Amino acid sequence: MISLFLHFIIKLFYFKPRPFFKGRVGILTPSKFDSSFPSKHTLLTFAVSTIVQFNQRILGSIMLGLSFLTGLSRIWLGHHYPSDIAGSAVLGSFTSAIIHKLLKGNGNEST
Template sequence: MNDKKLQPGTPIDLFMILISKKMRYVFLFVLLFMWINSSYKKAAKKAVISSLFSLIINRLIKSVYFKPRPFMKRRIGILIPSKTDSSFPSKHTLLVFSISTSVFLYERFIGSIMWGLSMLTGFSRIWLGHHYPIDIIGSAFIGSFVSILTDKTFRFLKSKDLA
């Protein structure tokens, strides 16, 4: 199926593998720090909730829609093993954008850095041959939208004294 399967060679390949595999730990560390720090706990709570909703949306979309991953449809090499489920949406991208947008809505500086890391994560998924650019763009939109909707819902409930 693939001509040059699983052969990382260049430093950029290795960097993209590192980003794709390990960036989730950076996001978990930031969430843990925010959860422990009482002034950021509300933002961390919203980020976790929006991530859970994003995962549900991911499952729903993948249960009704299948789009072959780039390495399944074309003769391109992949740098690390991948599932053969639907290319859209990208779970990695959904989650990092969901978290970074939630953080951005609360703390612009940290959120901006996390948004940059989210874009790098999405790009790494394309570089590895696991997703198409439109998968990443759509997943970033969904993850961000879910976070904004979660934030708006919390604000609405708070204004009605329900939260």
């Protein structure tokens, strides 16, 4: 939920045209005409896979690989720039790491 909230706040204050706006790439599937940064798909997949990584290393590693592929697919579709994906991955992972650290510090983490 925190990652979605950050996504919403960033979209309110920052606009970056999607790659297909400027005709730099063809678009494979229809897309919204909102800001390119951050990528909600990539942000959420990295947020979830990072939290899983803290608790189940093997499953989390697989999910992180799939998150990376999700980001690549967003670029391939022409919906995002590589920098959008990189920023979304960092933001999603960072958010999950902070939440994990806060919960671990309060003794609320389940083993």
